Amino acid sequence: MTETTDAISRRNLLVLAGAGVCGVTPSLSMAQTEPYPSRPIILVIPFAAGGTTDIIGRVIADALSKRLGQPVVVDNKGGAGGNIGAAVVASAKPDGYSLLMGYNGTNAINPSLYPKLSWDPVKSFEPLSMVARVNNVVVVNPSLPVKTLPELVAYAKAHPGVLNYGSAGAGTIFHLAAEMLEQQTGAQLTHVPYKGAAPALVDLIGGQIQLMFSTIPTALPHIKAGKIRAIGVTGAKRSPLFPDLPTATESGYSSMVVDSWFGLFAPKGLPQDLQTRIGNAVRDAIADPTTQQKLLEQGATPHSSSSAELAQTLGSDLVTWRSIVAKAKVTLE
Structure with a gap:
């Protein structure tokens, strides 16, 4: 006997209802198997366009787009020394679609300057990889x-x-x-x-x-x-652009090492597989001669790292700058 259209529909509804009871819906199942990335990724630059962070960030965004297979779109969210952009990423969903171009001025110094930050430099982010030192x-x-x-x-x-x-x-x-x-x-x-x-x-x-x-x-x-x-x-080494200029250390100021580092961060809670995927893409990008040349032309030294190395660098800088800020008696609101 042939099933009627109404009977087939009732049967399908029962199957879908049963799947819902088991905690699985068609849309959730598809979301779980959706490959990453399946849409554009936002790279937040916590400063206005045209600055060093922005220049480096755009080089990295372009290189990552080619390796991840989706556009990495730069979003400049400047203000408060980078705090506004950092807060945006800190509160974003940890799904790999919101990343922060971190900078030691924002991530390592601001926590000592601003007593009422809405984000924490360690608890709010997953460090992925260093990208450059300047x-x-x-x-x-x-x-x-x-x-x-x-x-x-x-x-x-x-x-x-x-x-x-x-x-x-x-x-x-x-x-x-x-x-x-x-x-x-x-x-x-x-x-x-x-x-x-x-x-x-x-x-x-x-x-x-x-x-x-x-x-x-x-x-x-x-x-x-x-x-x-x-x-x-004031970096640890002389600049390739000015090889005749001595460092502060060479000039007799042994603990005067101040350079700017830049690294990629994600919201806290990003799954480990995505941390690895994005971190590997960054490291592959930094190893590429084309990316290296673009960074060198801007006076930046390409420098990738493991997530652990970036975390260690951040931790060390937090301690160093906390002391400098305290002695200088600088506090900002």
């Missing part, structure tokens, strides 16, 4: 009669409080690098905070301030044009 450079107005870091320190000691240094803002790594120099040498400098590195560089070129700490990518065009003079770098 050497910082000390630059001065050409009218200042110093050509080395020791000469700058000597001049500052002979003229306490006279030299004005600019920064991209109170509490930024560039402000605290100068605070570190003062703490280690006894030199007295006067801080002039700006809303970003660009206006500080304009005033440095114009002579309204006499020096500043900067990332190499930001200062590079002005150094090449002879508008400002580079007198030293």
